[in-house]
Amino acid sequence: MKPAPAVEPPSRWRTTFNEIIGGSVMISILAVVLAMIAGGILIAVTDENVQKAAGYFFARPGDTFAEIWKAVSGAYVSLFQGAVFNPKRDDFVQQIKPLTETLTFATPLIAAGLGVGLAFRVGMFNIGGRGQMLIAAACAGWVGFTLHLPWGLHMIVAVIAGLVGGGIWAGIAGLLKARTGAHEVIITIMLNYVAFYLVSYLLRTPVLQAPGSNNPKSPPIDSTAVFPDLLGPQFNLHFGFILVIVATVFVWWLLNRSSLGFKFRAVGINPNAARVAGINVKNMYVYAMVISGALVGLAGVSQVLGTVTTGFSSGIDAGIGFDAITVALLGRSKPWGIFVAGILFGAFKAGGFAMQASEGIPIDIVLVVQSLIVLFIAAPPLIRTVFRLPDPTKPKAPKAPAAQTREAVTAK
Template sequence: MSTTPPLPDGAPGEHVPPPAGTGTDAVTTTKEQPEPRSSSVLREILSSGWLVTVLAVVLALVLSGVLIAAADEEVQKAAGYFFSKPTDTLTAAWDAVSSAYVALFHGAVYDPSKDTFAASIKPLTETMTTSVPLILAGLGLGIGFRAGLFNIGAQGQIILGAVGAGWVAFHLDLPPVLHLLVAMLAAAVAGGLWAGIAGFLKARTGAHEVITTIMLNNIAVYLVAYLLTTSVLKNPGSTNPISPPVPESAQYPALLGGQFRLHWGFVVAVLAAVFVWWLMSRSTIGFKFRAVGSNLHAARTAGISVNASFVWVMVVAGALAGLGGSAQVLGTDKVLTADVAASFGFDAITVALLGRSKPLGTFFAGLLFGALRAGGFAMQARTGTPIDVVLVVQSLVVLFIAAPPLVRAVFHLPTPGTRRERAPRPTTKEVAA
């Protein structure tokens, strides 16, 4: 009995001829590396249906309501005599939860207590304004997720985009429309190049994008803090680390007038969503991205340059996140600070996952998280509910989105690809018997 000698080493996916004399000269063997576990988990999350996504949000709101009720003083007092009069506890809990969520709605969508219609819809405009960087960064992250790259560096890419847009706004003197366009271009280029570093390292050395993007996030945070202390970005007339005000020629114009903060950055986010839809659904480059995300070995065999795809995916994602940074500097804040990115980059991860990395889903997920951020302050001011509850809602959404089997188990949903077996209908003879 003869044994087959071990195959020689070769590059992943390369056809390696067997050694001569084994009797298998006419047979070639394909040597492939197993798919990374992170890619399979990411694919499972993104393949979840819309029903699982909606139920994950509902479940997060329900569990957050339990926390709101538990933290309420009236509920705690009523719970002291729960067994003698349980309805008091239940009523207090319902009042606490309903008043908190109603205040959240009034602070994020529509406030009927205001005197004018413009004042009543101002919360909705705040939601739309807050959602702009979330949508843009989420669209970029979604492209990476569909290409099999777990890019979590949107925080740093937003910061670099804001730095690029801010530098052009402060140091160049250009006509109004041209000034804004050049600043937006600088933001996209800065964010794309910053993300491209991680893509290049992935393609060249195999460095995992999670590690490199985390490191780049930290570098970006300290870089902008340093630049705000130098003549590059610092306001000469201030001792604080803050930039000069953005000149009007480089600002995003107001979308609904000066009484609202909503600016044309929201239109840019809508156009970016349309662009991403076209890129991923109708273009050759998007097909290559999706092919690499589905099966990189098959993509390589089909002649697609996987390494080049890694780089371009990160560049496009970073450019979109950089535009999100420009919206903050040129439209919302009109000034650059070290906290320009807030937590938009990390929240955008949840936005992309909640939207299943699809442009339309990401757009509405960005609006949802914008509403949570905008309405959280009103909820705290009117009901005394800690604003940390909003963070709890976001965290629970992440938990349930990342664990689709858990949501299916809670709501007794069938697993995708399977269907329940139905008992065969009895025949006429069996019924008669």
């Protein structure tokens, strides 16, 4: 009996192709596509005109499909025009303004997403974005309206104060986890409440409250501490966007080019193996949370110095601390992936208001789409099943030629 000839493995190009279409990047893209499709179905189902046309569907089915197309396309066209480019406006400056609004909304999302994503890479769940943003905003805001320094220096001191405040607040969770083994999820959630009520209290005291005001709101930020506009006063895009680009480059360098980043990744993959290799895992937890909190704090700083310069309240975080978790998940905890995901969610925020104003569609639809994105990203097998994608971690065995199969059967 002749031994069956060896079967050639799949080609390198075939393997690369499977890795591309079945990899994490494609899964993230298709998760967004699937969420948009589900959002479109929800828009069509809740549209009044679609419901009326569906009442006589069997008499004139074309009317129903026309109304469905009108509702869904109108919603997503409005979303695009409110987030990227609106050709209906008079001049190019106004036409391109939606894109600048998207980048403005994306600025704190990217910063906070980088912080959450960095913690993910170390195997930690930083759920305390809200508290870290509030503390950072309070520190930066206090410096912004209390100290009277020259332009430029004042802004730098305020930014540093916010980064330090956010880093210390997150460092508490890292220190408790390292020294006592307390779970960082529980600690950061509880610190959210502590920060919220602490800032709320301080906004009713002379520490943060505007003089002569009974409202829990801070004084306006001095102009010397406010982020300058990048494209002029007609746009809301400010210097904070440059800072998040720098932060993205820093996190990329930290994780991929520094020895500390190597230790972070080693601890995130297997803390026990990292400990055996001589890495002080406890210190890595503390360092990671401090840096993570500083990055999330940058989001709070950009809110105070770039967006809400007339004074802030305890709602300054605007839910960004929790949205950052979604951004980090969509970006696969990679710096540039988070950057793109932050811009996408900034587009959702900017375009959602336009969609609501022009088409009367509740902005809650955008929140549903965002939630579905998280759901689909958390279930890659579902995405691969729907779109029939290969799993790069489980390569298929190559099929033997028909002649070889017949020879094997004959030999038996």
